[in-house]
Amino acid sequence: MPQKIYxxxxxxxxxxxxxxxxxxxxxxxxxxxIFSAERFGAYALPWDGEAPVWVHAVxxxxxxxxxxxxxxxxxxxxxxxxxxxxxxxxxxxxxxxAAEIANGQLRQQWVPYDFPGxxxxxxxxxxxxxxxxxxxxxxxxxxxxxxxxGMPIILASARFSEKSxxxxxxxDKVFLSLMRETYAGLDLTLAQTEDDARRLYEVGALNIxxxxxxxxxxxxxxxxxxxxxxxxxxxxxxxxxxASTRENxxxxxxxxxxxxxTSALFLLIPRHPQRFDEAANLLEQAGIATVRWSVLRxxxxxxxxxxxxxxVLCDTLGEMPLFYAASDVAIVAGSFVPHGGQNLxxxxxxxxxxxxxxxxxxxxxxxxxxxxxGAAAQIQSTESLDAAQRAVSLALRWLDDQQGLTxxxxxxxxxxxxxxxxxxxxxxHITEFEAARAQSLPPQN
Numbered sequence: 001m002p003q004k005i006y007x008x009x010x011x012x013x014x015x016x017x018x019x020x021x022x023x024x025x026x027x028x029x030x031x032x033x034i035f036s037a038e039r040f041g042a043y044a045l046p047w048d049g050e051a052p053v054w055v056h057a058v059x060x061x062x063x064x065x066x067x068x069x070x071x072x073x074x075x076x077x078x079x080x081x082x083x084x085x086x087x088x089x090x091x092x093x094x095x096x097x098a099a100e101i102a103n104g105q106l107r108q109q110w111v112p113y114d115f116p117g118x119x120x121x122x123x124x125x126x127x128x129x130x131x132x133x134x135x136x137x138x139x140x141x142x143x144x145x146x147x148x149x150g151m152p153i154i155l156a157s158a159r160f161s162e163k164s165x166x167x168x169x170x171x172d173k174v175f176l177s178l179m180r181e182t183y184a185g186l187d188l189t190l191a192q193t194e195d196d197a198r199r200l201y202e203v204g205a206l207n208i209x210x211x212x213x214x215x216x217x218x219x220x221x222x223x224x225x226x227x228x229x230x231x232x233x234x235x236x237x238x239x240x241x242x243a244s245t246r247e248n249x250x251x252x253x254x255x256x257x258x259x260x261x262t263s264a265l266f267l268l269i270p271r272h273p274q275r276f277d278e279a280a281n282l283l284e285q286a287g288i289a290t291v292r293w294s295v296l297r298x299x300x301x302x303x304x305x306x307x308x309x310x311x312v313l314c315d316t317l318g319e320m321p322l323f324y325a326a327s328d329v330a331i332v333a334g335s336f337v338p339h340g341g342q343n344l345x346x347x348x349x350x351x352x353x354x355x356x357x358x359x360x361x362x363x364x365x366x367x368x369x370x371x372x373x374g375a376a377a378q379i380q381s382t383e384s385l386d387a388a389q390r391a392v393s394l395a396l397r398w399l400d401d402q403q404g405l406t407x408x409x410x411x412x413x414x415x416x417x418x419x420x421x422x423x424x425x426x427x428x429h430i431t432e433f434e435a436a437r438a439q440s441l442p443p444q445n
Contacts, residue, residue: 002176003181006140006175018034018035022034028086028087028088028272038109038110039110039118041117047081047127050079051079051129052126053078053128053130054126054128055081056082056083056131056137057082057084058085058086059085059088059089060088062134063092064218065157066214067218068214068217068218068423070096070106074100074106080105080107082108083109084108085110091317094108111142114141116145119142120148123148123149123151131151131152132154133155134214135157135159136158136160138179139182140178140181144182147185152187152433153188154187154430155188155200157211158192158196158200159191159196160199161364183200184205187433188207188209188430188433190210190211190425190429191209192210192212192213192365192422193210211422212419213419215366216349216416216419216420216422217422218345218346220325220350224319225325228321231302231322238265238328239264240266240327240328240399241267242266242269243333243347244269244343245269245271246270246339246342247337247339248384249336250275250278252336252337252384252387252388253392254288256388256391257310257392258286259389259392260392260393260396264395264396265306265309265311266311267293267323268313269314270314273317288310289308289311291306291313292315293316296312321350324346329398330352330355331355331356332344332354334359335357336388339362340361340363341360344376348370348415351409351410352412353375353376353377353409353412354370354375354412356378357387357391358382360378370415373414373415374407374411375411375414376412379391
């Protein structure tokens with residue numbers, strides 16, 4: 001009964017959800033195809049060949065996190081079905097796996113909306129051998145239809161914050177045991193941390209193992225990293241990245257940068273493309289000398305162009321490794337207003353020490369570890385403008401202490417190296433799970 005009520009409410013609210021998605025798509029850009037047939041479980045192309053491994057990476061962050069796992073699955077010859085909810089996730093998947101898409105080893109699709117019919121048709125069309133959900137995205141009808149199809153579902157590199165737990169518990173106050181039964185429907189849960197595992201168990205998940213965070217197994221493109229380091233060397237000027245700024249953060253950091261008299265060059269990197277023009281307008285209003293990266297990267301006289309520039313507005317997608325490699329310090333945003341933070345691991349992997357804000361519940365354990373080892377610092381002020389100002393001031397102080405900065409670089413690399421291996425552990429658990437399942441199934445005639 002709770003599931004039927006949930007489905008009825010979802011159908012009633014669907015027009016409002018689609019309006020929200022249309023508005024989001026208009027702001028973010030990209031091809032969202034909100035009313036495309038595949039979002040409703042209808043597919044023009046048949047699936048030819050053996051049952052695929054289905055991997056669901058909802059958006060940009062999950063797609064990047066899944067890269068190492070996907071690469072290993074493809075390397076061992078698996079056919080892979082990769083689904084997304086957002087245009088940024090789909091675009092990143094297309095970029096990362098262009099060769100595999102071209103040769104037919106991997107196919108991308110939108111994940112179906114969580115209607116019983118759409119999810120059932122998805123299962124019937126592709127008949128995946130197994131489903132792997134990256135980090136989150138546990139939907140009641142999706143899980144139920146997987147169970148009815150006899151397809152095991154794995155939640156891999158699962159993160160589950162206190163906020164997420166409270167949200168799930170609030171849903172179950174309205175829908176009784178809906179989410180508890182949904183999480184219990186997962187066949188295998190591979191959590192990032194002990195705290196994630198405990199919270200997942202408390203909401204109903206079973207067969208839980210702690211495997212670590214896929215983001216530590218990041219493989220950064222050598223060409224981009226080398227290009228960033230070479231650019232920094234030619235620049236001969238300290239660089240501070242302010243990365244992955246989200247709603248309301250650009251204004252904070254524009255004010256913070258405007259107050260500083262420094263020779264350092266700032267890279268302002270909004271997380272979503274809809275923020276590029278907003279950031280440009282804020283910088284212009286503040287009278288800060290700025291150039292867009294999309295213009296600068298076409299300019300053969302880069303160093304001369306930057307002589308009187310204070311901020312480079314990084315208005316392209318997919319170049320974060322280059323920006324981090326070019327930076328002496330990274331302020332990782334998404335954490336100076338209550339968004340839960342963004343991934344600091346990529347910067348640390350390149351030996352770029354990190355400063356974060358007070359709101360890091362999506363990466364709580366990673367931040368705690370990085371701060372404890374000395375690879376990162378966290379600003380504790382909950383007044384957003386004050387936190388941004390403190391972060392910029394601290395970054396400048398780090399630049400003045402070159403010996404200390406060198407030590408932080410080494411600590412950042414060491415911290416990431418100590419936590420790699422999640423991909424191998426996840427693959428081992430999946431292999432063992434499939435072997436045990438094969439033994440338990442009746443023999444095929």
